[in-house]
Amino acid sequence: MAGQPNDRAYAPPARCEMCVARYRALCSTLSGEQLDRLANMGRRRTVPANQYIFRDGDEALYFASILSGVVKLIKTTADGEQHIIGLMYAQDFLGHTFGKSHRFSAAAATEVELCTFPRAPFVRLLDDYPPMERWLFEFTVRELDHCRDWTLTLGRKSSYERVASLLLIIARRARYTGNGPLPRNYAQFELPLTRSELADYLGLTLETVSRMVGKLKRKGLIELRSTREVIVPDIGLLAAVASMDGSLDAEGRQKLLEPHE
Amino acid sequence: MAGQPNDRAYAPPARCEMCVARYRALCSTLSGEQLDRLANMGRRRTVPANQYIFRDGDEALYFASILSGVVKLIKTTADGEQHIIGLMYAQDFLGHTFGKSHRFSAAAATEVELCTFPRAPFVRLLDDYPPMERWLFEFTVRELDHCRDWTLTLGRKSSYERVASLLLIIARRARYTGNGPLPRNYAQFELPLTRSELADYLGLTLETVSRMVGKLKRKGLIELRSTREVIVPDIGLLAAVASMDGSLDAEGRQKLLEPHE
DNA sequence: CGAGTTCTTGACTCGCCTCAATTTGAGTGG
DNA sequence: CCACTCAAATTGAGGCGAGTCAAGAACTCG
Incomplete structure (x- = not known):
């Protein structure tokens, strides 16, 4: 996503049926033609530990499902301090924003495998196929619940x-x-x-x-x-x-x- | 929603076209037949200041758009302390959960006017009409962004x-x-x-x-x-x-x- | 094995909490 | 209109928990 020169090479997607994410992640809502569309736009990518996946403010060109590993979500304050706002694991989804640019950075905490989707065709699929949007909506609601729980931890x-x-x-x-x-x-x-x-x-x-x-x-x-x-x-x-x-x-x-x- | 005896009486919805929420709230995504459906299930309700609208753990029987006033969202910890996790204003939406019960309480901070929708027909309309679901999805994403920003405030x-x-x-x-x-x-x-x-x-x-x-x-x-x-x-x-x-x-x-x- | 990072531990400081005493303000009845 | 009451807000004194600064130990990776 960020496209650093030291990113590993892109590879065509493994057949979805053999994928660890098939029955739990976003793609669990899909089958037949819709799954083909997603599979055809998806690209596997491996990110080594401690490398950024995207940065706060970057244009959001890709979405991604996490296949394995752990991703840190990071906000950087005006005075340069880092604050981690969440961890993402296998089957989670990265980049749920409607805005054009990211509101936080994402970095690999361990080596991470991703299945990435370019923005435009992904959004088109979302428009065409409400069950997939519903999955993302529910995922976002869960994130919001967790975030609100977390404010209790930090506040009290x-x-x-x-x-x-x-x-x-x-x-x-x-x-x-x-x-x-x-x-x-x-x-x-x-x-x-x-x-x-x-x-x-x-x-x-x-x-x-x-x-x-x-x-x-x-x-x-x-x-x-x-x-x-x-x-x-x-x-x-x-x-x-x-x-x-x-x-x-x-x-x-x-x-x-x-x-x- | 909570149905306290001192709640004001229900009234039929004012014609939507005259409603303050018409062009900013959830209903801004609707017109014609869909708007009629929503209008027919909607009921105006006025909640006096300092009264609960619903409580943490209550079964989520209603959704609501806020027409005027300010609503506090409150979490109560195991040891009885209260923690406010957000404020909601006119045009905001209450009850965006897929779960059956509320994850926090809502109380009127000022006198509040609501337009309430019973769960079942509202969810049906959501299923039938993706643009409305999209509005709610975007609203939830904004909430999540604000909540994450807030964790910085509380943490640092x-x-x-x-x-x-x-x-x-x-x-x-x-x-x-x-x-x-x-x-x-x-x-x-x-x-x-x-x-x-x-x-x-x-x-x-x-x-x-x-x-x-x-x-x-x-x-x-x-x-x-x-x-x-x-x-x-x-x-x-x-x-x-x-x-x-x-x-x-x-x-x-x-x-x-x-x-x- | 050595160099650098990460982690632990200790001594001291300071910001926020706690407890307590007033003060202010809104609502009520004389 | 003023006296009374009760809740809300302010102000002060003192203590404690987490931050800061600093030294050293324990890992990791050439």
């Missing part, structure tokens, strides 16, 4: 709770996106972000994040195989610490009421 | 900047929604929120909000005719204080670079 929670909240989100998403079935209530994953990036996501400093990760570790809520490899032995307990999370499920609420510190 | 700004940011948003919206043309760069409006509500919006305490409003007043960025009546003599200056605001326009950016404190 302590640094300890914030770090727990973010790890919880990443843990759940890792469980959902991961392949193998895991023990119930258990998660193990590689953090796609550095301490500094976690801080940019949470509105904290990297020192505070480091301290709170340490505290979670001391309290036994997480284990670290390395600084990036996290194990959450009991997701419910972590949810209890993240507390008042809105997205707190019945399970978590239960744990919260049980008599342990 | 000082209390002074936050208060300035919120007053700026309210001032701009008041200019946009207000009737008469105002002097360029000038705004005057009645705050729809108490200090305590401003604090719930900003993730601060009411004392801090009060102090920062006082500071803005001392520095001449705002004037107060009463505690609720605000005058912003120069919106650009206020935008400069709110700074790094993302939504900072060219005008504001200009001011930011000029040599005044």
